[in-house]
Amino acid sequence: MTALVQVDGLVKHYPGRRGWLGLKPSAPVRAVDGVSFSIAAGSTLALVGETGSGKTTVGRTLLRLVEATEGRFSFDGIDVFGLKSGPLRALRRRMQVIFQDPSGSLNPRMTVGDAIAEPLIIHRLASRAERPVRVAELLGEVGLDPSFAPRYPHELSGGQRQRVGIARALAVRPDFLICDEPVTALDVSVQAQVLNLLKDLQRSHKLTYLFIAHDLAVVRHVADEVAVMYAGQIVERGPVDRLYADPKHPYTRALLSAVPVPDPRAPRDRIVLSGEVPSPTNPPSGCRFHPRCPHPLKDAFCSSDVPGLREVTEGQWASCHYAEKPMAGTTL
């Protein structure tokens, strides 16, 4: 399979605030600091991380909702960061996004039908006469009855609203969808429905997903590949089965062990990390995870030398000096 999405050395720094006299600006916020990945056409890469890891910023820079500081993003061979506004708008027809909060991303004063028709109008994809037909078709694709078209977002449940958000993204027949925490705001029974819908749509529409999420259990059900982010960098990347069965980076291992298991008889050997995620203005030297790392082999080398992301076993990459000697602990 060829990569539809290829990201190299993505960096996003927000400039530090200037002081009172406009002298010395404070250190920049290093939200994303050298992220590379590729996604094969028709597959799903999940970008996983905690608050402040930079996962959402990655999604926003790819869509050019914010401009990247450095790096390249090639989409189907097109250099996206080099595009002028005209061709960029044309390309956006092929790249769409689904946001976390469906009530915040739908205009409360637009009916569901109008909201779904809007991208059709902007991209001139359907004539006035064709629009209602296309809207009904799209509602059907996301599992909603066409009678929803004249309703307003506040009349819908959270799950239904998220389905409308998906229909809106699908309206322009995109190739690539960035799903930013698409099920986080939903109840668990509804979350399962929406995850299943996303998977069915991927198959029927041959979609490529960048799935941004914090919930590792959710990711397990949708992803082909997983990339784990910590403090603006990818610390581990690999096929979903292998990464979950045999995580190579101590952070991945700790993250997996912290997920509550819905089985009272499951053995509980949580690795409880001490401390907090480092400040993005002043990340630790060497390995950014070293102040919290529970690895028994951790030494002075970890605080002085930056471990690069390297292939530890075939297809599985990790940025840890001691990735070959995984810590004892949870296996799943």
Next chain:
Amino acid sequence: MSEQAPLLSIRDLKTYFVTGAGAARAVDGVSLDLYPGETLGIVGESGSGKTVTSLSILRLIPEPPGHIMPGSLIEFEGRNLLTLSAAELRAVRGNQIAMVFQEPMSSLNPVFTVGDQIAEVVRVHLGLSKPEAWIRAVDMLNQVGVPDADVRACEYPHQLSGGTCQRVMIAMALMCRPKVLIADEPTTALDVTVQAQILELLEKKQAEMGMSVMLITHDLGIVAGAADRVLVMYAGQVVETAKTEDLFANPQHPYTAGLLASVPRLDGGRGSLTGIPGSVPPATDWPSGCRFHPRCPHAWDKCRAQEPPLLDGPNPGQSARCWLVEEPNRRKAP
């Protein structure tokens, strides 16, 4: 455990809200017992009534629009909390029964230092002097795992991370060594590694202080790890209650089973999740008969017409509000 007298008993609690669309029966006849030293998990989705139940215990429901209906009983150490005067209730609230809320940032007062807020608890309830209360506050911050507690106590909530704010909330709740701690979604707003820290802290403090914990959450994973018994709520009612192990091994109510099948699991593989069709109905318009029947794969005529009571299930202490308990042969194979 059941031979012991319960510490807190709720009988037929009804909390209704007046809305433009009619009365919302948010909590509609909930009964439960909390025994000394145990952790009772209350599980449900949004709109199930779990939070309103917990707020009703300490009468934190805004009235109006909320009303705790006559006939409801909340008994704590032989007294009905619903008939106490405001002053009597204040002596219980935050002292013998304490609460930890979901959003620590918005539950703390932004204009006071966290040390002052923690100290206030013992100044009000135990009448300690300012310096004495401050020393206790710093000590408690230390106990809940906040590093440099004496420095942190002088800081304001916005200077602290979400995890540290939640530790501050827990410190406040524990200051008077309460007999009951109600934790309403204490880790929902937190990252998973921080959640693990907070759950471990709650477990440790419970073991040290011997208090009872009512743990309200939507996350079955948390309940599986922390609760002795579980109560599942749906549409303002308790639909199933059981020991944690029995509930997970042998759920009697189709809603419990559906919830369990909906949870994404780490060992789940890329297979389909089952989910539950439809969504929770509005509290102003609960369905007739069994409130779950429109979403239930097993429902038959009786379910649409008659509301089932809580029926005793196969395991001691397990009961479910479902006719299938009486007519198990009606259960369809999954």
